[in-house]
Amino acid sequence: MALLHFSPSEDPVSGLLTLQRELERMLENPLGLNLGFSGRGVFPAVNIFSDKDVCVVRLEVPGVPPDQITIETQGRTLTVAGKRDSTAPEGSGFHRRERDSGAFSRSLQLPDDLDVARTEASYAHGLLTLRVPKKEAATPRQIGVNAA
């Protein structure tokens, strides 16, 4: 579960920077969107967009095949979990190693006006796209004016 964690092996400075970024993010928090205490820096990175009647959540999950991803919803919370396998063959020496492998899990708490249970997910080229429909009341509607 992706809660803010500080492992002793980690560089203490980077831990502090994470905390600082967290606080900055909570203060600027744009639309009351609560992404859990652990936000930026947690895999997978997320971008959230708004369309007319749907909220689009796009996560970058390169190297994670769709059958390795599980998506769960509970109330307003949406959890994406999975595992990224290492691609390197056995018995080889690394020249560069910038891509981590391992398990991940990230929960997003979405605003009340979204119908999280009706989320649709699609996957293409390492991008996971979740489309969360807005509830009826939240979609803009034009009101006609009756002439008296």
Added chain:
Amino acid sequence: MTPQELSVRNKQELKGEEHTRAGRTYLPDVDICETQDSLWLWADMPGVDEGSIEVKLADGVLSIEGQVSLQYYENLAPVYTEYNVGNYLRRFTVSSDIDADHIKARLANGVLEVELPKAESAKPRRIPVAVH
């Protein structure tokens, strides 16, 4: 609960170079490893499809480039963003011991895999020691 073993690296923008086409370019994260016969490279390029990727080796420089279509984002208003979307480009100087004619590249789940076979002359060879 699933443990959290992965973290996100912020995308580094490619600096010191200008393109005729507008838009930002980022450096993809890579793994490079060496086996007895080949040099292998994997690059994270989420959002790039097979048709928009280019791998080339010229003058001892391997370049991998991927174009990301921004069409999907045209009518969307960003609410919260953690990562940048843009093209990918990264170059590596490789030794001349690569068999340029047999480089293979493949794209799967947003990861580019490149196999650079070593030229025959560069492969390790065991020299038998004659016993008298």
